[in-house]
Amino acid sequence: MSGPSAPQSVECDLAWALARVARDHATAVQCVVGTLPGGQRGFQVLAAAAGDDPPTQLALARKLGVDRTVMTYLLDKVQEAGLIERHPDPNDRRARRIVLTTAGRGLLCETETRLRTAEAHILAPLSPDEQGALRTLLRRVATAGTDPTSAEGEPRPPSA
Numbered sequence: 001m002s003g004p005s006a007p008q009s010v011e012c013d014l015a016w017a018l019a020r021v022a023r024d025h026a027t028a029v030q031c032v033v034g035t036l037p038g039g040q041r042g043f044q045v046l047a048a049a050a051g052d053d054p055p056t057q058l059a060l061a062r063k064l065g066v067d068r069t070v071m072t073y074l075l076d077k078v079q080e081a082g083l084i085e086r087h088p089d090p091n092d093r094r095a096r097r098i099v100l101t102t103a104g105r106g107l108l109c110e111t112e113t114r115l116r117t118a119e120a121h122i123l124a125p126l127s128p129d130e131q132g133a134l135r136t137l138l139r140r141v142a143t144a145g146t147d148p149t150s151a152e153g154e155p156r157p158p159s160a
Contacts, residue, residue: 021122024122025119025122028115028118028119028121028122029115029118031118032111032114032115032118033111033115036107036111037077037078037080037081037083038074038077038078041064041066041074042074042077042078042083043108043111044064045060045064045074045075045078045084045098046078046083046084046100046104046107046108046111047108047112048060048063048064048098049084049098049099049100049104050100050105050108054087054097054098054099054100055097055098056089056092056095056096056097056098057071057072057075057086057095057096057097057098058095060075060098075098078104082101082103082104083100083101083103083104083107084098084099084100084101084104085098085099085101086098086099087099
């Protein structure tokens with residue numbers, strides 16, 4: 001396998017582009033969610049709890065990639081702010097379901113609107129169709145659940 005005949009500029013490097021966009025996005029997100037209990041993780045709790053089937057505390061920790069002990073403290077903060085409630089799971093008395101309060105749902109909607117505005121600013125160089133395509137492609141890569149490297153550290157193609 002042969003490489004390029006001439007060095008490419010940094011703007012052609014995927015890692016540079018992803019890091020730049022991620023940094024800009026993180027800055028914008030922090031401006032929007034920084035005052036929420038738990039910050040960005042607190043926002044993710046609200047968003048994950050917004051569905052019709054409230055997640056258990058353990059399922060929420062796994063989904064968000066948060067240690068279950070850390071999740072307990074995070075949920076304590078969000079609950080103290082009146083944004084969620086913990087309800088017993090009718091199928092497992094040991095488990096608790098995380099349910100948004102009316103205040104939590106309202107704050108989530110307001111925050112999502114502010115985040116969309118911030119993201120629109122970041123994605124402004126793209127047409128609406130390109131923005132949709134980028135979101136779709138990134139979601140596909142992010143949810144593929146594949147380990148991008150082999151044991152030797154070489155790229156490995158995703159499994160079918």
